[in-house]
Amino acid sequence: MTQRVTGTGATDHGGGVWSVAVPIPDNPLGHTLVYVxxxxxxxxxxxxxxxDPAGWDVLVAGLAACGTEVAAVHGVLLTHHHPDHHxxxxxxxxxxxxxLAMHEADAHVVRRTREYPMERWFGYLVDKLTAAGAPAEHVAPLAAARDAGRVPGLAARLPALPDRPIPPGExxxxPGRRLRAIWTPGHTPGHVCLHLEEEHPARLPGRGRLFSGDHLLPGITPHIGLYEDPDDRTVTDPLGDYLDSLERVGRLGVAEVLPAHQHAFAHAHGRVRKLLAHHEERLAGLLALLAEERTPWQLAERMEWNRPWADIPSGSRTIAVSEAEAHLRRxxxxxxxxAVPGSDPVAYVAV
Incomplete structure (x- = not known):
């Protein structure tokens, strides 16, 4: 795979496809690969x-390196609603x-985010974490934000409403391209991958290229937590959605994957098999922990993460508990x- 990298961080992937590495402030991911x-x-x-101002400057410079400019952009396809993408x-x-185009399930998330006051979201998180067994000291700052209706020092930025849907399967x-949307829920309910059904410019074997967003990454696993909706009581299965979506992507047989983080890679099928095995191992480990009754918080404390639980900051612990709950749902x-009948907070046990 021959790729030409310019001094501005733009990479020419061939066949009229470029990427620009737009930085994410204070985040170990480093950047999001925006494709042109x-x-x-x-x-x-x-x-x-x-x-972010620095991100905007990088995007503008990167588009110039690609031989274009922001004013010339015809449309934006959003793999999902998360702020490092949207x-x-x-x-x-x-x-x-x-x-701006987005799958309807994620467009629904954007509309809710704009419509609901912040205190409603924080109240939902307080109730959810309390039910999961979070200690009072973890919940207290969220309760304070709920009561204040804001997070001190955090500027509220409402995400943009998309103009049109991305219809899956079509x-x-x-004009001039063959790009098909593949619905791949799991990381978010409306995540999509985009299959460029054209011969690879370097003639690599396989069926075109895949813009994979956060669904399929070369060296890390995306966060799979619960789909958050204060008004929706549907018992969703995000991990099941993700695993099914992985299988579907693996069957595409693409020559190359163009992910939103890290770097482009081939051998998508092998990466899919590794991710499926990883989650099955994680489920087995969780099941072993459930030999005795535990709340989602107690499970998250004992699960393996990329650092010890004591070193994980508060916000990341909330995300970790959501991931534990997604595996529990599965x-x-x-x-x-x-669930153990009558437990409060709710505890779970292996059957």
Missing amino acids: LDTDRGPVLVDTGWD GLSARVRAASGAW LLDL LVKQGRAQ
Whole structure:
């Protein structure tokens, strides 16, 4: 795979596809790879990067290195709603008049985020974490934010509303290109991958290239937590959704994957098998912990993470508990674990 990297951080992947590494402030991921796809109506972006002045400057310079500019952008395809992907969308649209497209399930998340007051979200988190067995000292700052209706020092940035949906399974209206949307829920309910059904420019064997967002990454596993909705009582199974989506992507047989983080890679099928095995091992480890009754918080404390639990900051602990709950949901759905009747906070045990 021959790739040409410019001094501005833009990479030419060949065949009218570039990427620009837009930084994420204070985040170990480092950056989001924003892809620039040439079409007969002008460049289309896949994601936009984090809403930050430095990120905007990098995106502008990167587009110039690709031989274009923000004002020329025809449209933006969003793999999902998270701010490191969707953050700069409003600014790109304001500068270019470009349309923004997103799967309807994630567009629904964006609408809720804009409509609900912050105290409602924080109240939901307080109730959810309390039910999961979080200690009072962890919940207290969230309760304070709920009561204040804001987080001190945090500027509220409402995500941009998309203009159009991304219909899964269909070829998208991009003149001169064959790009098909693949619905891959799990990381978010409306995550999509985008399959460029064109011969690889370096003639690598396989069926085109895949813009994989956060669904399929070369060296890390995406966060799979519960889908958050204060009004929706549906018992979802995000991990089950993710595993099913992985299987679907593995069957595409693509020549190369263009992910939103790290770097492009081949051998997608092998990476899919590793991720499936990783989650099965994680489920087995969780099941062993459930030999005795434990709350989701107690499980998260004992699960393996990339650092000791004592070193994990508060916000990341909330994310870890959500991931523990997603794995619990999967075990319950499979009939391998169950909630303990009458427990408060709710505890679970292996069946």
